[in-house]
Amino acid sequence: MLYREAGQFKTTYIRDQELFPVKQDRWGIFVIIGFSFIIVPLIANDYWLQAILIPFLIYSLSALGLNLLTGYAGQLSLGTGGFMAVGAYACYKLVTVFPETNVIILILISGLFSAGIGLIFGIPSLRIKGFYLAVATLAAQFFFEWLFGRVQWFYNYNNSGAIEVPVRNFFDIAVTGPTATTQARYMVVLCIVTVLALVAVNLVRGRIGRAWMAIRDMDIAAELIGIRPFPTKLIAFAISSYYAGVAGALFVFTYLGSAEVEVFDINMSFEILFMVIIGGLGSISGAFLGAAFIVLIPILITNLPLILGIPINSATVEHFNFMILGALIVLFLIFEPHGLAKIWSIVREKLRAWPFPY
């Protein structure tokens, strides 16, 4: 009853081209953004911000990037962890080389390095497709894991082999490093993720996004109607890697505080891919839903026995965590292969027709 498009007439072209054409959607987005910017920092405690919301936002960003590549452009990639590592290490080097520059700008610039690397590893995509390409992108994953672990220049020759995030201010407020408050770090992540998500929404409905989808659906047909596959695929790789790179930089700078290259291992790539698939391929909101699912489920599984008061040791919980996650993924794929975003769109259709069945 509340969710109706009837009566919302578009009288100008500008109105017609709005990002969120349905009024209820628009208000929904405003409410979500307003809530996460104003209410959440006021009410959430440190545990919620640090253990759930910050990683959720960062994973969402990375999943968003991979979704642009895999969901929209149809190029399967398993190198996300590697691209994130490039972003993180580029940011670390930039911050230590240019200590005076604003750290937010450096985080955004470090994504460019990752984008460049993505361009290089995207080159094989012209010749190879599907799983062959997925395996080829694993090359990026393993190469960068090795590179950042071995070459000491990347972690400034320190003995621990880890990158330690220095304290950096954004207009006198510490936003990275040990002294930064959780709220400040949350706000930084939230701002960057919001802006990049809006950019992504705009990208996929524009010329580039349509070209990606044409390539995904059938690349030969797309070529015949005048889309050049090579630049289109490369742009997809570059933009996707940019998102991954920024997410990687944020992951180290605002979430972990210090990190070794192992955090960006192959499991990271798979986790992000899970988020994309569970959230829904080819859907921006799916990236967020999938990230929420994958971040929340392990926390839920770990805490559920505690809440229910069942005594259980942590090693067993760890094992069950894997088992339940694996089983959930399979179940999920069986019941809704198109992901959480599809469930939302079904609900939305129901809402529009309510109280009639169709």
Next chain:
Amino acid sequence: MEILTTIFIQPFFDMAADPILFLQVIWEGFVTGILYSLIALGFVLIFKASGVFNFAQGIMVVFAALTLVGLHENGIPAYIALPITILVMYALAFSVERLVLRPLVNQPDIILFMATIGVTFFLIGFGEFIFGGEPKMMITEELLLPYGSITFFDDMLILQEIDIAASGIAALALIFLALFLGKTKIGIALRAVADDNQAALSVGVSLNTIWVLVWFISGIIALITGIMWGAKSDVSFALSIIAFKALPVLILGGFTSVQGAIVGGLIIGIGEKIGEFYWGDLVGGSIESWLAYMIALVFLLFRPQGLFGEKIIERV
């Protein structure tokens, strides 16, 4: 100029200066290559028969080896533990077909791929829950596998007996597989499914049976691999990373070719060892983890379907 010499000339001089050492390196690569081939073979069989990119192959190796060792640790003698393990692999194949593949039939490839990752997670949790996460020793002696080593050229060339046995067993397994696929009724049905599953279905081949069978065969190959690899190091979940080593073998040999898996495995195994031994130190060592991928990647640029893969024909 000096850099060029150390990269392009010096390693070859090193090889020529000590041919026995070179032989040793090749042998090591050969043995590793055989194990890669076996893993890749498991991938290829499943991919051909059901079109599923089975990410769980690596964890099946660990799971099989772990079941064998775990049963033996609980006091079951090796000659009984081995058949039980084979039964467990059958049960695994059956349940994967029934619970995962059958409900997901006709879904896009990527969904099936993700489902096998789900299976991987499940098996990791399940295996650790039952047998514990700590590394175990492979029961080499009880399985009557030889240990010790043979030396040639005044102790210059050392061949581990277990490696020789591994090559022998792998060769035997391949011959059996070739005979099974070529001569038996089930084998021919399996090849028919691999060729065109709808046509096979229409002449009365049961797809479900074939899928169980092919996962079972892959499970047995995983068991063989697990025993061999476990005898060289110990049995733990760290072993599953060798599955990642087998992936470049797949793209090199082609996803659909049995010969490709074998030849690709040997190329990657030997190439990787030579690269690591003669060039690895120039860039800081441990290049094994990605060298295989680079070899495969360069290869792919020239032959997108791999060495022996079927030519990819696309219709619009």
